[in-house]
Amino acid sequence: MGTFRGVFSVTALTGDAFTHNAPQYQYTLFGSPSPPPYSKDGTVQFDLSGNCFFLDGSGTPVSRAGLPSGFTMTSPLTLKCPTNGPPESIGGPISFHAPSTNQVNVTWGTYSNSFDDVLAEVSDIPFTDPIDFAGSLLLELISTVGSFGDNFAYVVDSLEVSGSYTAVAFSWTITTPDSPVPKGAKITIHKDPTDVDQPNLNDITGIQIAWDDKEMLVPDWDIIWITEDIFIFYLPYGFDDFEGNIDLTALVESTEFSGSVPLGSLTILFENGSGVYQLTPGKTNDTLYNPDRDGSTTDKAFPSPYGKTGFVGG
Amino acid sequence: MTKLRDHEPISITDFNGLWARGDYENTPLDHFQNANNLKHVGTNSVKTRDGIGISQDVNVPLSNIKRIYNFPQPTGNTFIVLTFDPDTNSGSIHHVVDRTTVFGPLLTIVGMTDFAFLPYAGRGYISPFTDFITGDLTIQKGLEDEFLYVYAGDGTAARKAAGGPLSGNVSIANGAAGNTDPGFHLFAWVAETASGYLTAPGATKGFTTLANFSVSFGNVPTSGDPNVINRQLVATKVIENFTGNLDGYTFYFVPNATIPNDTDTFLNDISFFDADLLDDASHLLDNFSEIPAGAALTLYHNRLVLSTTFEEISVSYVSAIGEPEAISQVDGLITLPPDGNPITNAQELRDILYVTKRSKTVSFTDNEDVPSSWPMVTVDNALGTCVHGIATVLDSGSSSVDYLLICTFQGISLFNGRFVAPELSWKIEEFWQNQDRNKFGQIQIVNAPIQKEIYIVIPDKRILVGRYANGMDPKKMQWEPWSFVMGVNTIAIHNVDTILIGADVN
Numbered sequence: 001m002g003t004f005r006g007v008f009s010v011t012a013l014t015g016d017a018f019t020h021n022a023p024q025y026q027y028t029l030f031g032s033p034s035p036p037p038y039s040k041d042g043t044v045q046f047d048l049s050g051n052c053f054f055l056d057g058s059g060t061p062v063s064r065a066g067l068p069s070g071f072t073m074t075s076p077l078t079l080k081c082p083t084n085g086p087p088e089s090i091g092g093p094i095s096f097h098a099p100s101t102n103q104v105n106v107t108w109g110t111y112s113n114s115f116d117d118v119l120a121e122v123s124d125i126p127f128t129d130p131i132d133f134a135g136s137l138l139l140e141l142i143s144t145v146g147s148f149g150d151n152f153a154y155v156v157d158s159l160e161v162s163g164s165y166t167a168v169a170f171s172w173t174i175t176t177p178d179s180p181v182p183k184g185a186k187i188t189i190h191k192d193p194t195d196v197d198q199p200n201l202n203d204i205t206g207i208q209i210a211w212d213d214k215e216m217l218v219p220d221w222d223i224i225w226i227t228e229d230i231f232i233f234y235l236p237y238g239f240d241d242f243e244g245n246i247d248l249t250a251l252v253e254s255t256e257f258s259g260s261v262p263l264g265s266l267t268i269l270f271e272n273g274s275g276v277y278q279l280t281p282g283k284t285n286d287t288l289y290n291p292d293r294d295g296s297t298t299d300k301a302f303p304s305p306y307g308k309t310g311f312v313g314g
Numbered sequence: 315m316t317k318l319r320d321h322e323p324i325s326i327t328d329f330n331g332l333w334a335r336g337d338y339e340n341t342p343l344d345h346f347q348n349a350n351n352l353k354h355v356g357t358n359s360v361k362t363r364d365g366i367g368i369s370q371d372v373n374v375p376l377s378n379i380k381r382i383y384n385f386p387q388p389t390g391n392t393f394i395v396l397t398f399d400p401d402t403n404s405g406s407i408h409h410v411v412d413r414t415t416v417f418g419p420l421l422t423i424v425g426m427t428d429f430a431f432l433p434y435a436g437r438g439y440i441s442p443f444t445d446f447i448t449g450d451l452t453i454q455k456g457l458e459d460e461f462l463y464v465y466a467g468d469g470t471a472a473r474k475a476a477g478g479p480l481s482g483n484v485s486i487a488n489g490a491a492g493n494t495d496p497g498f499h500l501f502a503w504v505a506e507t508a509s510g511y512l513t514a515p516g517a518t519k520g521f522t523t524l525a526n527f528s529v530s531f532g533n534v535p536t537s538g539d540p541n542v543i544n545r546q547l548v549a550t551k552v553i554e555n556f557t558g559n560l561d562g563y564t565f566y567f568v569p570n571a572t573i574p575n576d577t578d579t580f581l582n583d584i585s586f587f588d589a590d591l592l593d594d595a596s597h598l599l600d601n602f603s604e605i606p607a608g609a610a611l612t613l614y615h616n617r618l619v620l621s622t623t624f625e626e627i628s629v630s631y632v633s634a635i636g637e638p639e640a641i642s643q644v645d646g647l648i649t650l651p652p653d654g655n656p657i658t659n660a661q662e663l664r665d666i667l668y669v670t671k672r673s674k675t676v677s678f679t680d681n682e683d684v685p686s687s688w689p690m691v692t693v694d695n696a697l698g699t700c701v702h703g704i705a706t707v708l709d710s711g712s713s714s715v716d717y718l719l720i721c722t723f724q725g726i727s728l729f730n731g732r733f734v735a736p737e738l739s740w741k742i743e744e745f746w747q748n749q750d751r752n753k754f755g756q757i758q759i760v761n762a763p764i765q766k767e768i769y770i771v772i773p774d775k776r777i778l779v780g781r782y783a784n785g786m787d788p789k790k791m792q793w794e795p796w797s798f799v800m801g802v803n804t805i806a807i808h809n810v811d812t813i814l815i816g817a818d819v820n
Contacts, residue, residue: 220338221338221347236774237797239774271799271800272377272800273800274378274379274818275368275379275800275817276369276375276395276814276815277367278366278369278808278815279366279812280366281364283364283366283367284365287366288800289377294373302351303350303797303799308346308348309341309343309345310333310341310345310346310347311339
């Protein structure tokens with residue numbers, strides 16, 4: 001258990017309500033001369049990619065990758081804009097009017113995963129759910145003023161979150177029949193059965209595979225066997241022409257831990273067996289052209305022939 | 315099987331293939347939750363699939379295969395293969411005649427990752443296309459600044475289909491004694507290629523004929539195109555008040571006025587009366603001299619239909635009957651409502667031309683008038699298919715007896731003028747709908763009636779096999795996915811029942 005603090009700087013903004021007076025971004029809304037109410041919106045994006053996390057009161061920040069394995073937030077978060085406040089005077093005296101609750105929409109999430117939407121004010125925002133640190137934070141401001149002269153503004157240059165966390169160390173390992181791993185190969189995840197502090201493997205809700213800025217979940221039908229200590233699945237197809245490493249992550253929901261557990265990387269087997277072939281009735285292996293295209297051939301066994309029946313009594 | 319007390323043994327004696335529908339824990343006992351590389355035999359037994367062997371017995375076999383098409387020729391069944399070189403980003407087309415004979419490359423084009431092909435009269439029509447990304451959508455359409463090509467089938471390089479008019483300053487004079495209707499005529503020349511294409515009239519010149527004389531021509535231009543086999547004289551009837559507009563009059567083919575080669579530059583002593591001018595050549599002025607490349611080719615009522623060019627994704631161009639390279643830019647087109655989605659396929663069934671987008675199917679009926687007048691009827695506003703999503707049968711490249719097999723987002727469906735529900739892939743609904751819709755352009759389906767099997771290349775480069783030996787019924791289909799060490803891109807049926815597989819790197 002410990003505490004953490006994250007300080008994120010602005011990386012991008014959208015919306016015509018914003019002006020940039022470096023290093024600050026000023027979001028201003030003036031009462032409309034036309035019949036009110038009058039509203040504008042815009043977004044500020046904060047960068048979470050650098051060394052922006054401070055753990056246990058330390059003054060030395062670490063990156064997301066530097067967070068302890070199994071890092072999990074255990075308390076509601078507090079979020080605030082440290083420099084939120086009135087701007088410099090623009091075009092004469094301005095009266096400021098704070099937006100009412102729920103007029104500021106804060107979206108927290110990752111670049112590629114689904115977002116958790118939270119409605120709150122821009123400062124001192126309580127979060128109730130554990131949130132994965134990945135990608136960026138998107139702050140969306142949707143504000144309305146009711147009458148002329150009913151103006152307000154924010155000035156932001158950074159955002160700060162804080163809360164408490166726990167770290168669960170995992171000793172899960174993966175084994176493969178070959179390395180590099182052919183598509184369709186049987187992958188086994190093991191858990192040390194003597195380690196009772198870890199979630200069981202039957203708490204895994206999905207296996208995520210990431211490669212080359214893409215990702216997919218192992219389909220249910222490719223999952224073969226699940227016990228507390230063993231989880232077996234077939235490496236799915238669908239990597240196109242990708243040649244290189246894939247990253248495996250287990251998605252876990254348990255009483256001890258909910259989140260993602262990195263399992264490690266595998267190298268996909270890349271074989272150039274391209275060419276024109278023909279199915280040959282009765283043939284018991286696949287004969288491929290030699291990748292050197294020298295006229296020779298090589299025989300290969302069929303990749304994992306199997307049939308997995310339905311559950312008996314299921 | 316040994317029977318334990320109070321426990322009835324469960325014997326599984328029937329295996330009816332993959333089941334991927336609903337909760338996978340509820341998979342019927344005679345089906346597989348998951349399977350790989352199994353083949354059905356008999357009524358409901360399984361064994362491992364058949365192996366593959368090499369198809370080419372040459373020192374340097376073709377590699378990195380992207381597409382295979384059957385190319386039936388008078389001397390036998392051959393096939394056309396697209397290979398791709400990622401180093402040069404170029405696709406090359408080859409003609410594989412048999413295990414030891416390969417012609418080509420017939421055509422090499424930068425950016426050609428796929429092509430449409432139509433065999434016709436011993437020739438092959440080739441249209442290069444590729445994937446384009448528009449927003450979140452990956453679509454297939456003809457390559458920009460590329461064209462329809464025609465391959466003679468003899469190993470020579472494919473050439474651009476159609477062609478431009480002749481040009482030059484022809485000399486015209488009265489010939490020997492003969493017959494013409496006296497008066498001012500316009501004369502022009504049409505070149506004919508080996509594939510029967512007639513260029514637009516060119517090298518036009520006016521001349522006033524005299525009643526008792528024939529007409530002779532000199533300095534007749536040659537095309538320089540080795541595919542031109544002759545040049546034919548066309549002429550107007552007598553023009554009373556010539557306006558100076560060389561294209562504003564109706565041209566007719568002059569009988570018996572052909573230079574039978576592309577080398578001679580004269581044609582002497584041509585006699586004709588205006589009453590002999592019956593065969594109208596004016597429509598040639600409206601034809602494309604270069605036909606833009608599209609993503610789909612098919613044949614309908616002996617007309618070539620080319621769809622989805624780079625510029626026009628909702629238009630199909632339709633040729634003149636029996637003249638696949640003669641496509642009128644004025645009335646040789648049929649149009650679907652533009653909705654941002656390209657035309658993906660077109661296929662004739664029961665005398666009707668069905669044209670699809672990814673989620674729409676419409677029909678056109680030949681009313682024996684120009685294609686632009688053909689009435690369009692919407693068949694389905696939800697279901698369509700992809701560029702290789704209509705099953706070809708054997709080596710025909712077309713529909714089976716009286717139905718089509720079509721890959722839709724819903725599943726693999728029988729189509730008999732409407733999509734039959736439930737779809738044939740009902741048992742594996744979840745498996746099918748798990749396929750990436752943006753990669754449906756990689757799906758290809760063929761129907762092998764001899765084996766009573768459907769083969770579908772799916773986006774993850776496996777083959778999905780559907781066996782209908784027990785009946786083409788959604789609940790009797792037996793589905794099995796097959797995987798290979800290499801990634802499968804394309805499939806074709808050769809010589810009735812030989813299944814060809816084209817693979818690139820996995």
